[in-house]
Amino acid sequence: MTRHLTEITVVGEDDTGLIAEVTSLLFERSINIEDLDQAVREGVFRMTMHVDTDDMVCTQAKLREDLKELGEELGVDVQVRFPADRETQSIAVLVTKESHCLEAIFEAWASGDLGADVEVVIGNHSDLQPLAEAYDVPFHDIGDEKGTPDEDELLDVLAEYDTDLVVLARYMRILSPDVVFRYENRIINVHPSLLPSFPGASAYMQAIEEGVRIAGVTAHYVTTDLDQGPIITQRAFNVPDDATEEELQQIGQPLEAEALLEAIDLHLNDNVAVHRGRTELRDVDESEVQLGAPGELDDINPDRPIDGLGDFVAEQESEPEAEADD
Missing domain, CATH: 3.40.50.170 (Formyl transferase, N-terminal domain)
Structure with a gap:
C-alpha cells in the first residue's frame, strides 16, 4: 500500500495538538491521509503518515518548506519522503x-x-x-x-x-x-x-x-x-x-x-x-527466499499421525456398526 505514497514522519517532544496541526496543514493542501500511526515512548512523540500527494495544490518543494516551518514552530522534526526519493x-x-x-x-x-x-x-x-x-x-x-x-x-x-x-x-x-x-x-x-x-x-x-x-x-x-x-x-x-x-x-x-x-x-x-x-x-x-529453516526439512519431517486423523481412528470410523445382540 505504501510504495506509491508519500511518507511523512514527525518526531519530537510530546505535546498536545501535534497531530491536529500537521493534519490540518495537509488538508489545506488537498493531501489525503491514507494511513496514520503514532506512539509516545520516554516522552518522545512519533507520528508516521502515508499520504496521497497526487492531487495536492502545491509543489513538492513547497510542501517540504511548509512542513519544515511548521515543525520549527511546534519544536518537532518533520521528514518527507516522496516515492521518487526512495x-x-x-x-x-x-x-x-x-x-x-x-x-x-x-x-x-x-x-x-x-x-x-x-x-x-x-x-x-x-x-x-x-x-x-x-x-x-x-x-x-x-x-x-x-x-x-x-x-x-x-x-x-x-x-x-x-x-x-x-x-x-x-x-x-x-x-x-x-x-x-x-x-x-x-x-x-x-x-x-x-x-x-x-x-x-x-x-x-x-x-x-x-x-x-x-x-x-x-x-x-x-x-x-x-x-x-x-x-x-x-x-x-x-x-x-x-x-x-x-x-x-x-x-x-x-x-x-x-x-x-x-x-x-x-x-x-x-x-x-x-x-x-x-x-x-x-x-x-x-x-x-529462505525465511526460516531449509525447505528440505519439510520433506524430512513426518506428516502423521495427526490428532483425530490417525489410522486407528480412521479405521474405526469406516467400520459399520455391529448389530446389537438380541
Whole structure:
C-alpha cells in the first residue's frame, strides 16, 4: 500500500495538538491521509503518515518548506519522503567490533548483489575503520572511550548521507526512541538467537545454559522494545553436545550474515511489509527466499499421525456398526 505514497514522519517532544496541526496543514493542501500511526515512548512523540500527494495544490518543494516551518514552530522534526526519493537507496551500517556481518555486506555490495550503496559505516569503536577504508567507505566513530555513542552525532551523520536504510551489523548498543522513531521500519538488526527466545546480551550463552538442541539467528526490524521487532528472516542450527559459546559463534556467525543479507534484500526490493507488528511478503515467490529453516526439512519431517486423523481412528470410523445382540 505504501510504495506509491508519500511518507511523512514527525518526531519530537510530546505535546498536545501535534497531530491536529500537521493534519490540518495537509488538508489545506488537498493531501489525503491514507494511513496514520503514532506512539509516545520516554516522552518522545512519533507520528508516521502515508499520504496521497497526487492531487495536492502545491509543489513538492513547497510542501517540504511548509512542513519544515511548521515543525520549527511546534519544536518537532518533520521528514518527507516522496516515492521518487526512495528509488535510489543508501545504506548506513552501524558496527561495534565484530566484522563478519560488515564483511558480508561489503562483499555483496562489491559484487553488485546488494541493490543499494553503502554510503557510510558508523561505529561506537574504531576497530572496523580499516575494513571500511579498504572499501573506500567513510567511517565515523561516534563513541567515547567506553564506547558510549553520541546519538546526536549519529542522527547528524544519518541525515548527512540521506540514509534510507540503517543496518545494525552486530552493533552492540540499544538505540533510543529518538533514533528508532525517525527510521521506523528502516532499521534492520541481526540477533544471535531464534527470537523471541533469548533476547538481549549473550544469546548464544543463554542457549547453552538452557540446554536447547536447536539454536539460531534472526534478522528483524528494530523497535523501541529490545529484540522484539517484526521478524524478517531466521536461520537454525543444531547445538553440539558440550558446545562452548565460542563454538556456537563459529557456527552462527555465517548464518547471521546470511540472514541479515536476505533481510536487506527483501527490504530494498520492497518485498516485505510490516502489518500489525508482523512482516508479510509481497510480490515475491516464497520458493525463491529462505525465511526460516531449509525447505528440505519439510520433506524430512513426518506428516502423521495427526490428532483425530490417525489410522486407528480412521479405521474405526469406516467400520459399520455391529448389530446389537438380541
